[in-house]
Amino acid sequence: MSDEAQITASTKREIVSFTVQDQAFCIDIGHVLEIRGWTQTTTLPHAPDYVKGLMNLRGTVLPVLDMSRRLGLGSAEPSNRDVIIIVRPEEMTVGFLVEAVSDILTVNNDEMTPTPDVNSAETKSFIEGIFTHGDQLIRAVDVRSIMPTGAEVHPQ
Amino acid sequence: MNELLEGFFEECEELLEVLSDGLDAMAAGTVDEDTINAVFRSVHSIKGGAGAFGMEVLVEFSHAFENVLDGMRSGKIELSPTLVALLYQAGDHLSTLVEANAQGDQNVPTAHDALIADLKEACSAIAPPPEEADFEGTADLNDFDFMPLTIDVPGEGPGEDFASTQYEIRFAPYPSLYEHGLEPVLMLRALGELGDLQIDARQDHLAPLSEQPQSDGGVIWLLQLKTTSPRQSIEQIFEFTRDLCELDIFEMCANGATSETSIRRFPEGHDPQRIADGEDMGGDEAAKATMAAETAFAPAAEPAPTSLPVPSAPDASATGSKSSKVSRKSGRDTLRVELDRVDRLVNIVGELVISEAMLRQSMSDTEMSSNSSAVNAMVQLKQLSGELQESVMAIRAQPVRGLFQRMSRIVRETARETGKEACLVTEGDATEVDKTVTERLVEPLTHMIRNAVDHGLEHPDIREGNGKPKVGTVSLSAAHRSGRIQIQLRDDGAGIDRAKVLQTAVRKGLIAPGEEMSEADIDNLLFMPGFSTNDAVSNLSGRGVGMDVVRSEIQALGGRVSISSVAGRGTTFSISLPLTLAVLEGMIVSVAGERIVVPTTSLRETVRVSEASVHVMGQSGQVLSIRDGLIPIVDLGTRLGFRNVDSCAADQSLLLIEADSGRRVALAVDQVFDQREVVIKGLEQNYQQIPGIAAATILGDGRIALIVDTDQMIPLGSSIGEPFETAIEIGAPNHV
Numbered sequence: 001m002s003d004e005a006q007i008t009a010s011t012k013r014e015i016v017s018f019t020v021q022d023q024a025f026c027i028d029i030g031h032v033l034e035i036r037g038w039t040q041t042t043t044l045p046h047a048p049d050y051v052k053g054l055m056n057l058r059g060t061v062l063p064v065l066d067m068s069r070r071l072g073l074g075s076a077e078p079s080n081r082d083v084i085i086i087v088r089p090e091e092m093t094v095g096f097l098v099e100a101v102s103d104i105l106t107v108n109n110d111e112m113t114p115t116p117d118v119n120s121a122e123t124k125s126f127i128e129g130i131f132t133h134g135d136q137l138i139r140a141v142d143v144r145s146i147m148p149t150g151a152e153v154h155p156q
Numbered sequence: 157m158n159e160l161l162e163g164f165f166e167e168c169e170e171l172l173e174v175l176s177d178g179l180d181a182m183a184a185g186t187v188d189e190d191t192i193n194a195v196f197r198s199v200h201s202i203k204g205g206a207g208a209f210g211m212e213v214l215v216e217f218s219h220a221f222e223n224v225l226d227g228m229r230s231g232k233i234e235l236s237p238t239l240v241a242l243l244y245q246a247g248d249h250l251s252t253l254v255e256a257n258a259q260g261d262q263n264v265p266t267a268h269d270a271l272i273a274d275l276k277e278a279c280s281a282i283a284p285p286p287e288e289a290d291f292e293g294t295a296d297l298n299d300f301d302f303m304p305l306t307i308d309v310p311g312e313g314p315g316e317d318f319a320s321t322q323y324e325i326r327f328a329p330y331p332s333l334y335e336h337g338l339e340p341v342l343m344l345r346a347l348g349e350l351g352d353l354q355i356d357a358r359q360d361h362l363a364p365l366s367e368q369p370q371s372d373g374g375v376i377w378l379l380q381l382k383t384t385s386p387r388q389s390i391e392q393i394f395e396f397t398r399d400l401c402e403l404d405i406f407e408m409c410a411n412g413a414t415s416e417t418s419i420r421r422f423p424e425g426h427d428p429q430r431i432a433d434g435e436d437m438g439g440d441e442a443a444k445a446t447m448a449a450e451t452a453f454a455p456a457a458e459p460a461p462t463s464l465p466v467p468s469a470p471d472a473s474a475t476g477s478k479s480s481k482v483s484r485k486s487g488r489d490t491l492r493v494e495l496d497r498v499d500r501l502v503n504i505v506g507e508l509v510i511s512e513a514m515l516r517q518s519m520s521d522t523e524m525s526s527n528s529s530a531v532n533a534m535v536q537l538k539q540l541s542g543e544l545q546e547s548v549m550a551i552r553a554q555p556v557r558g559l560f561q562r563m564s565r566i567v568r569e570t571a572r573e574t575g576k577e578a579c580l581v582t583e584g585d586a587t588e589v590d591k592t593v594t595e596r597l598v599e600p601l602t603h604m605i606r607n608a609v610d611h612g613l614e615h616p617d618i619r620e621g622n623g624k625p626k627v628g629t630v631s632l633s634a635a636h637r638s639g640r641i642q643i644q645l646r647d648d649g650a651g652i653d654r655a656k657v658l659q660t661a662v663r664k665g666l667i668a669p670g671e672e673m674s675e676a677d678i679d680n681l682l683f684m685p686g687f688s689t690n691d692a693v694s695n696l697s698g699r700g701v702g703m704d705v706v707r708s709e710i711q712a713l714g715g716r717v718s719i720s721s722v723a724g725r726g727t728t729f730s731i732s733l734p735l736t737l738a739v740l741e742g743m744i745v746s747v748a749g750e751r752i753v754v755p756t757t758s759l760r761e762t763v764r765v766s767e768a769s770v771h772v773m774g775q776s777g778q779v780l781s782i783r784d785g786l787i788p789i790v791d792l793g794t795r796l797g798f799r800n801v802d803s804c805a806a807d808q809s810l811l812l813i814e815a816d817s818g819r820r821v822a823l824a825v826d827q828v829f830d831q832r833e834v835v836i837k838g839l840e841q842n843y844q845q846i847p848g849i850a851a852a853t854i855l856g857d858g859r860i861a862l863i864v865d866t867d868q869m870i871p872l873g874s875s876i877g878e879p880f881e882t883a884i885e886i887g888a889p890n891h892v
Contacts, residue, residue: 042860043750045796046847054843054852054860059503061852061860062842092842148843 011109015131017138018085018098021073024138025098026105026131031089031143035101038082051148052097057086063148064095070146072122089143105138107131112140160565163558164205165258166492167598171198172251179247183240189229196225197705201599202250204606206257208569210352210382212320213264214253220275221246227279242274260354320351322408323390325379333400340377346393351383495592498551505541505548506835506854512541513857553588556634556643559597560585563605567630570609577616577626578609583633589641593733597643600706604645604729605630607703612649612727622724624648636757637867640715640850643731652721654678661687679719683707742834742863743811744855745825748798751861753834753853754823758866760814762828766806780810780822787812790869791824796848796862813866821870836863 015026041053041064050069054061064084068076076099084095112129128142178195181187199222206214224243227233249271256263325347329340347353356378381390387407394403516534524531564580571578613619613628620626631646654675661667661681673681681687682703710717715733742753743762769781770789778789789810793799810822834853837860839846850865 040859042852042862043798044843044846045798045849045862054839054862056854056858056860059506059837059854060842061837061839061854094842 013107013109015105015107015138015140016085016101017103017105017133018067018083018096018101020067020071020098021076023073024102024133024136025067025071025141026138027085027087027096027141027143029104031087033086033088033093036084036086036095038078038080038084038097048148055084055095057093057095060093062086062093062095064097065146065148066097068097070122071126071141072120087143089147092147094147105131105133107133115139160562161209163562163598164209165254167205168202168254168258171201172247172254174198175247175250179240179243182235182243187235192225192229196222196229199225199250202254204602207573208566209257210320211257212382213268214250214257217246217253217268217272218250220272221250223279224275233279239278242278246271246275320382320384321387323379323381323383323387324406324408325377325381325390326402326404326406327377327379327394328402329375329397330400330402333397336396336400338397338400340375343393343397344377344379347379347381347390350385350389351381353382354380356380495552498548498591502548502552502835505545509541509545512537552591554591554594555586556589556594557585559589559594559601560632560634562598563601563632566602566605567609570606571613571628574610575615576609576613576628578613578628578630580605581629581631583631584635587634587636587641589634589733593641596709597731597733600709600731601632601643601645603703603706605632608645608647608649608727608729612647614650637732640865641731641733643733645729645731646726648726651723651725651727652679652682652719654723657681676720679721682719683717741831742853743831744829744861745792745809745811746827746829747796747825748793750798751829751855751859752792752796752825753861753863754811754813754825755850755863755866756831758813760812760820763810763812763822765808765810765824768810780812782812785820787820787822789822789824792864792869793824793826795823795869796864813869819870823864823866823869834861834863 014029016029016032017024017026019025036057039055041055043053044051044063047053047063050066052064052066055064066076068074078097079099082097082099083101084097085101086093086095088094112131114129115123115127116130118124123139126142126146127139129140131138131140174194175198178187178191178198181191182195199218203215203218203222206212206218224233224239224246228235233239245267249265249267252265253268256265327340327343329338333340344353344355358376358378383390387405390405394401397403516538519530519534560580560582564582567578567580570576608630609628613630614622614624616626619628629646629648631644633642633644633646635642657678658667658673658681661678661684662669664687666681666684666687667673683706684704687703707717710731710733715731717729717731719727719729721727741756743756743759745752745754763780763782771779771781771786773779779786780789781787791799794801808824808826809828810824811828812820812822814820834855836851837853838851839849846862848865848868849862851863852860853863855861
C-alpha cells in the first residue's frame with residue numbers, strides 16, 4: 001500500500017467489502033443505501049435464477065439478487081445470518097444478498113489491478129478490477145453491469 | 157368553465173417550465189433533438205389550449221413562436237446566440253401572455269407586435285416558397301412540417317379565431333321577463349355556443365329577501381363574449397326579451413384594449429333616463445349598476461365619479477377583468493402538492509400499518525389481560541392507522557370525471573373548428589385513477605380526441621349520404637381491468653384510409669415503396685413521428701406532432717396504446733395503463749407456498765376441486781364442467797413457474813376467471829384466504845414487467861405478494877390485447 005499522504009482526494013475511494021462463498025468483493029460506498037438483515041423474499045415467476053425474489057423496504061418493492069449465483073459461484077445455502085446490501089447505482093434500487101459485510105475501506109484508485117483473464121464469463125463481465133488489502137484480494141464489482149437486465153428474463 | 161380554464165392555466169405552468177428548461181439547454185449549447193421537440197410541443201400545446209379557449213392573442217403569438225421552433229426541428233433554422241436571445245424573449249413574452257390571460261387582462265403588451273415580427277423574420281429566411289408546401293414531387297419530409305404561408309392570416313378558414321370580436325354585454329332582466337317564462341340561463345347557454353363567454357353575475361344590488369320581494373329583476377349579468385358570429389346572432393338570442401330587460405351590447409376592438417367603437421343600445425321603450433330614474437329598480441341601485449357597467453365596459457371612458465356611493469357594491473368600480481380574476485381565484489379550495497411528497501406519506505403510512513400489526517401480534521403473544529389500557533390503546537391505534545391509510549390513499553386516487561369533462565369541451569371546440577357535428581359519450585366516469593395518470597393523460601387524450609373529430613369523423617353531409625346519423629359519436633370509456641386501467645376512445649367515422657396512409661408514408665420516406673404491410677402495421681404508421689395525413693396546418697390539429705407524442709406520453713406512463721379500425725365503421729384506440737398506486741380489490745390465495753393476489757374484477761366464482769366436476773382431457777389437460785360449459789383448468793403454480801407438475805388435488809380450489817373477451821379459465825390454487833383491498837406497487841420501477849404479473853402488493857405482515865394479471869392466464873391462442881410494440885425507431889423518420 002502506498003503512503004497515506006500520497007493519496008489525493010480525487011483518486012481516493014471508499015469501498016464496502018463483503019464476502020460471498022468465502023471470496024471477498026467490494027462495491028463503491030456511494031452506491032450503498034443501507035445494509036439490512038436477512039429477510040424472507042417473495043419468489044418471482046419467470047425470473048433468472050440469480051433473482052432471489054422481492055423484498056419490502058419500507059413500502060418499496062425491490063428485487064434481491066443472490067450474489068453467489070449472479071457471480072457464478074453456485075448456489076449458496078441460505079442462512080439467516082446473511083445480509084442484504086441495498087444498492088442504488090442509477091434509477092433502480094436492488095438488494096444484494098451476501099454472506100457478510102466485512103469492512104469499509106479507503107483505497108486508492110491507482111491500486112486497482114485489472115481483472116486477470118480467467119475462464120469465467122461472470123468474472124469477466126462483472127468484476128472491474130482487484131484491490132489488494134493485506135494478503136486479501138478484494139474483487140471490485142461493477143455495480144451497473146451486475147444489475148438485472150430485461151433481456152435475461154425469458155418471456156413465457 | 158372556470159374549472160376548465162383553471163386546468164388549462166395549470167397545464168400552461170408546467171408547459172412553460174418545460175419551455176424554459178429547454179431554452180436553458182439551448183443557451184448552454186447542450187441541445188438535442190428531444191429538447192427542441194419538447195420545447196416545440198409545449199408551445200404547440202399552449203397554442204392548442206389557447207385556441208380552444210379563444211385567446212387569440214396567445215394563439216397568434218404561440219403560432220409565430222412555434223413556426224420558428226418547427227424550423228429548428230427540421231434543421232432549417234440554425235441555432236445562434238441571437239436566436240437564443242430571441243427565443244428567450246419569446247418564452248418570457250409567452251409566459252406574460254399566459255399570465256395576463258389567467259388574470260383576464262385583455263391588454264396586449266407593447267412588445268407583442270414587434271416580437272411577432274422578429275419571429276416571422278427569423279423563419280422567413282428559410283421559408284420555402286408556398287408552392288413547395290403541398291409537397292408534390294418533393295421527397296424531403298421536412299418540407300411538409302413547415303408551411304409558414306398560413307401564419308397569421310386572419311379569417312383564413314371557417315371558425316378562424318383571428319376574425320373574432322369581443323363583445324361586452326350587460327343584461328339586466330326585469331321581473332316581467334321571468335313572468336313571461338323566459339329563462340336567462342338558456343340565453344346565456346346560447347351565447348356560450350357563439351364563442352368564449354365569461355359570465356359575471358352581479359347581485360350586490362339585490363335587496364334582502366325580507367324586503368320588497370320581486371321588486372326588481374334580480375341578478376344583473378355582465379357578459380364578455382368573444383365570437384366570430386355577427387352581432388345579429390347575439391341580438392337574435394335576446395329577440396324575445398324586448399321590453400323585458402335592459403340590454404347593452406358593446407363591441408370591443410379586436411385586441412380588446414379600447415372600446416372606441418362602443419355602441420350603446422337600449423331596448424325600445426327604455427331610454428337611459430328612465431332606467432337611471434329607476435323605474436323598475438331601486439333608484440340608486442340602478443344608477444350604480446349602470447355606472448358600474450360603464451366603468452367596467454369602457455375603461456377608456458371617464459372614471460366613475462368618486463362621489464358615487466359604492467360601499468354596497470365593493471367592486472363596482474372594478475373592471476370586468478378584475479371580477480373574472482376573482483372568480484378564478486375563488487374556485488375550489490385546493491392545494492397543489494408535489495406527488496413525491498404524497499408518495500412518501502403513502503409509504504410511511506403503509507409502514508406504520510405494518511408496524512402496528514407487528515406490535516399487536518407481539519402484544520397478543522405476551523398474553524396481556526384484554527382489559528389492560530395498553531390493549532385498549534392498541535384498538536384505538538389500529539382504528540386510527542386504518543383511517544389514516546384510507547385518507548392518504550384517497551389523496552391520490554381521483555375519478556376520471558374531470559378529465560372526461562375537459563374532453564367534451566375539446567370535442568365541441570374541434571367540431572366547430574372543422575365544421576363537423578359530434579357529441580361525446582362517456583362511460584365509467586367514476587373509475588378512480590391515480591392523479592399522475594389523469595394529469596398526464598390530458599395532453600395525449602386531447603390530441604387523440606382532436607384527431608378523432610378532425611380526421612376520424614366525416615362531414616355531416618357525407619355521413620348522411622352513407623346512411624349514418626348526421627352527428628358523429630365519439631365515445632370515451634374507462635374501466636379497471638386486471639390491475640390496469642383501460643381507456644377506450646371510439647369514433648364512428650370512416651375508419652382509417654389505409655391506402656392514403658400508405659401513400660403518405662411512402663411519400664414521406666417513412667417506408668419503402670411497395671413494402672408489404674399488414675393492416676395492423678399500416679394503422680401503426682400513424683404513430684410514427686412526423687406522420688400526419690392532414691395536409692393543412694390549422695390552429696387545432698397537429699403538424700404531425702399528434703400521434704407520436706400520444707404514444708410516447710402513454711409509454712412514459714408505463715402504458716401502451718393500440719389501434720383498430722374498420723373501414724366505414726370507425727376507429728378505436730385502446731389505452732392500457734398501469735395503476736401504479738391505486739387500490740385494488742383482490743382475493744388472497746396461496747400457490748406453492750407463495751401468497752398471490754387475484755384481482756376480483758374478472759373473478760366470477762370459486763369452487764372446491766372436491767366439489768367440482770373435473771375431467772381429464774388429452775394427456776395432461778383438465779377441464780372443469782359447470783352449468784354452462786367446459787372451462788380449461790390452469791394450475792397457477794405451474795403457470796407462474798413455481799412448480800413443474802400440475803397438482804390438481806382434491807384440497808385445491810378453482811377460481812373461475814372471465815376475461816373481457818368472454819374467454820374463461822379456471823385457476824387452480826392451493827388455498828383461498830380472504831378478499832381485501834390491497835395497495836398496488838409497480839414492479840417496473842426497480843425491476844421490470846413480469847409476464848403474468850400485473851404488480852405487487854405488501855400484505856399486513858410486511859411480506860410482498862404478487863398480483864396476477866388474469867388476462868394473461870387465459871391459455872394461449874385466446875389472449876387479447878397483446879402488448880403492442882412496433883419496430884419503428886422514434887426520432888429517425890428518414891430512414892426505413
